[in-house]
Amino acid sequence: MAELPVPLDRLRPAREYVYESQDKAMVDTLRVLAADAVEHAGHGHPGTAMSLAPVAWQLFQNVMHLDPRDPHWPGRDRFILSAGHASLTLYLQLFAAGAGLELDDIRALRTEGSKTPGHPEVHHTDHVEMTTGPLGQGLATAVGFAYDQRRLRGLLDPDTAAGASPFDHHVFVIASDGDIQEGVTNEAASLAGHQRLGNLVVVYDANRISIEDDTDVAFTEDVAQRYRALGWQVLDVDFTGGTEGHEVPHYREDPRSLYDALARAKRTTDAPTLIRLRTVIGWPAPTKQNTGGVHGAALGAEELAATKRALGFDPQESFAVDPALLERSRRLRERAAVRRADWEQALQRWRAERPEAARLYDRLREQRLPEGFDAAFPTWNADEKSVATRAASGQVLSALAEVMPELWGGSADLAGSNNTTMAGEPSFLPADRQTAAFRGGPHGRTLHFGIREFAAACIVNGIALGGLTRAYAGTFLTFSDYQRPALRLAALMGTPSVHVWTHDSIGLGEDGPTHQPVEHLAALRAIPGLDVVRPADANETAWAWHTVLGRRGRPAGIVLSRQALPVLPRADLDGGAEACASAAGTARGAYVLQEARDVEGHTSAPRVLLIATGSEVQVAVQARNRLQQEGVPTRVVSAPCLEWFVDQDEAYRHHVLPEGPDAPVRISIEAGIAQGWHEYTVTSTSRGARISLEHYGESAPGTRLMEKYGFTQAHVVDTARRLLDEQARHGAEHPVRTEKDHT
Template identity: 40%
Template structure:
């Protein structure tokens, strides 16, 4: 190991200790142990340009063990990214660019939001899949637009999480040769040695997944072996690679190699000893040796030149010889892939055949696939039931990634995390994944991160209520919809018919910084009077023109046709406005005046609102005075019998409607305005105004 390697690695270790100690919070052990790997990767292997963090052909570097992000921030600073030393001093402070776990929309150079262990690993698999697909779309014999590599660091905790097993199996099956995962084999977790929980043979495990595995025995100091292992992994193109690096957590600390150094600051006394050991002034903090700065400037200048050469090649040879591919590249890098004209979406009229919204979704998806070539995705072994197969394309497969269909297998959690990686690879990729709505519970760890990291994954979820029938309460997702609605930066659509299904897709795709969930029925639903594609833009709207209602019936999805029928039976007895609240999140974005016009009566009069949804009633109290919904789990039986058992019939809605009107006619004071509320927050943020 050269003198500059030794100096740089030890400088990184000292910086990591300073960063965590100054914050009095964080994880110093992993950065100090993995400093040699990070230095080797950045100085010898990684293609990047800190001056252009979004350069399309950059190598990607993800931190699955995101608690060690002090290391990532230090390397980004040394790599010339817009991350000044002052930001390292503000680690884990409100408003800094160095949050407690990496966040892709906060810190330049951070590719994905990680922290929950294993997510970054699975995101890297998604990025590698995106890379393989786009190579087939963009590369030509004369110009390799894409030849980058996806690198991810992970630790013992990541490999214990189930999402990693799902993603690793998937990656090995497809032979994703652009993926290189570096495993920090330090044999320590929060509770102590891995001897108490994790004694499997990781090398054999990944070899059984059909991965290429390389082991570096002396990861604390053997830069040459690290470099050789990384190059071996990078050059292996027929399968993903795992580089197992044996390290000492918290290397240099008096408590190195123990759980104590994992997740707590070392203390200034220990840090001073570390600095003395490594030849730094023990009293100085946040020092970067001039030789290290000069060395990394040379690295950064070299990488910037490589990027400039790529730009030149793309903007001359490629642009001139392949103008259509060049135009597609611009769309993929800008994210400007959505159509300007949506008239191709299917529309329906009353009297058209009753169809399940999952089948209507199938029609819409084919139209969208023709209009948006960047739309790719698949199902968790349920394509025949979710109806999400792109008919004019084939599946991506080992050795041929030109297709747009993805066979994710029965790997819901991994599927969602892989889609996050697909989206993160290129702004113009629009990934979708599909399963039964119930299994959002399986993939919630990843789908929640779609929202946190502002990734527009499209979740196509079928079998959306007790209406799925005989499979029973284990598969009936009564609590999933309220869970998603409670998740910030998520859009949930539950369309009632064909027009709303087309509209749900349109307005889901227009959310470019948020995931969307389409909740679709198994059972057939009629095409309704008053629905339209563009009405979905409001989130909620009236289907009839009753201006002076005595009662407002509001529902979503399959229950909208139910309240339509109930209103018809109530005609002449009760004046009823019928409202479809297809997307709560879009409805909340409307003006107070509009919301009042939908859920209040004539001239702002408050009238009783009764909601009907074959799911949990949780959350409905903000829109309705009384709810017909699920307060228990469902049951096994034919859908029609379940709807009758739990009260989702025209007769019951009519009966309850009359009871509600009668009750509130005698108890006017019990009516509160459910829509008109004071605004306690500034700019839609959780900040109380001064």
């Protein structure tokens, strides 16, 4: 008789509750190892790792579905240590599970090249899902992981009962008092509650101690009530023996209550869960437990010895592990293999039942772009009316909707301004959250972040880290300031999240200086590993999206205009005096848009080189026309993404921006501060100037502000004439012009 397939139930913990004397002994071993590792390094955070050892043990050994041998198993639950300073909490469980770390790795904590850096780093240590350390971002990004799981479920297996799909998994977070205090966690938790993300479980380590010691100095709110108000299920577990306040006369570990709370959280499908766990930081260090002193410093030899004696360990031994206990804890690998086999059976059944979805799944796993991707992008003709690049971006997204189901996103309450809604696509909302205006479902595609820019950026980071779908978030460029910590972390992790930033300059007009970005382009370009793309017209916008979606390994922001911009003529460079290069040059970061020509219309070496981005490219084109009429061969370079241009080979860069004794004078034109443009406008052999904006704008029509602040054909032409005159009078040996040319 054929065996019946094993039913999959991902709502249950990985196994029934087990916590025998050997488990307790191994947990105590991990506490001591945490103290030993920090003492050996001379710095670190031992306290939380000591007190959370039994918590992490329950998660890894009993509750989570994971495969210690395969950190990339798609059926795994995800674990996020939002309290990244307590990195040993994670490292020690990976060691105990045989998941890629050995005792030498623990001994090498916080040393150069080790697998155990001071904070967990994704792509560096196996089984680390994201880089954590900046408090709050782990929990907020975990909401994005939960979003991703639900969207992927909707793409691949929408109708299977909860817990019975191979694409069901949970996201577990350990968060600290510091995480809960950070504003971004409230932003993201509010969204998680609104979205009823039952796949998200947060263990809040309420030890009430931080670097400045007692959190009462700044933090006395009722966190449980706050999270209930946000729509979360809140459960309480106490490891302090029920003591009120901050005096802890004794300690009562209660692993069974914790397991029961985690099991209940897994079975709750209509709300995220916060388990408020009361612990004693640094237990059982005799004099430093429950103090700020054990939070971020080594115990010291005397305190460490006393701690070991309290737990029955030899104070003369360091990094001591009973081989039998380690062998027992690493049996997790065998249990995991059995669970994974069940999952693989379920996946094969699904493949047989849903062959089309299986093909999509395989493509997503292989990170292949869809068939029809290149052909899906719209194009615009130069004889069409002007179009704002934000509007062009919206048309691109709608065109991609059918061919690229993994692409989804939305806006921080600015969808109508950011043009981030794909035409006709439903909202990502639980059934009971829908309204007459916003229809959709739990697997919908249009995201509504509300006015929560920081959380939006964290959430798209989490979605991107999930690995199979691509998400974008929109807001005004000036509000990218709210997102900067998440942008930096995305760049640090190499996470391909996408941001749509509109209203990109003083050209937005009457909203005034609060909404007119001035320093933002330079500030964003200062983040290593972040691609900042500012297209000049509709066709460059399409190529910006094409390039961003074709690249992985780094985040990107597409910077778009509110005001309409002319569609630049597109033809081969040899097509005549008014021809422009193809917008495909966008993918190279900077390219020759209009070539210099002599009086007979033939291609010529340029005497003037105009470099511009975004809406200012049209000003460069107008200035070129005037200079060409005066007999001055002038090249226009559109430079939508300096990061992509830097990636090009030297020969190409020198072709676009020629150097040498006969190099042209160079002028950059961008409606923002000039910081960053010096290296492109001044060389050892050519003169340069930067037409920029070194002050805030004002409330007036955008066209008036552009004229008032010098972003005009006349100003560019006058600047070019002045540089040419200086070059003629002084030659290349005279010090080059370096000042900014601005009003």
